[in-house]
Amino acid sequence: MQYLMTSQIQMLLDNGNIHIGDLDPQLLERDHYRFRAYEFKVHDEIVPAVTIKPLEYVLCLSYERFKTSAIVVGDISQIISVRLI
Structure with a gap:
């Protein structure tokens, strides 16, 4: 298993192995x-x-909906920003 870099993610998006509904390219x-x-x-x-x-x-x-092909395994994890009150 490897983590993908932006160009690899973009390639998988372009060839249909990953689909992100309501994708925002800036993200x-x-x-x-x-x-x-x-x-x-x-x-x-x-x-x-x-x-x-x-x-x-x-x-x-989420706004997005994720779909991957059989060659891609997704890892959805958290990044949290904490706001002190």
């Missing part, structure tokens, strides 16, 4: 695509924003 970074969260599902309720406590989790819904 394709050096070795990843930074998808956009728009809603969260918490206890079967959809909310626009959420505060989670340590060890809690919520379902994050």
Whole structure:
């Protein structure tokens, strides 16, 4: 397994091995695509924003929809910016 660089990701997008619905080209970074969260599902309720406590989790819904071919395995992980109140 290897992480793909931007040119490799773009090549897979161009040849149809990866499809990202509602793709924003500005979010394709050096070795990843930074998808956009728009809603969260918490206890079967959809909310626009959420505060989670340590060890809690919520379902994050994005603007994008991802589809890959049999030759691509996706790794969706988190990058969090913390805002202190």
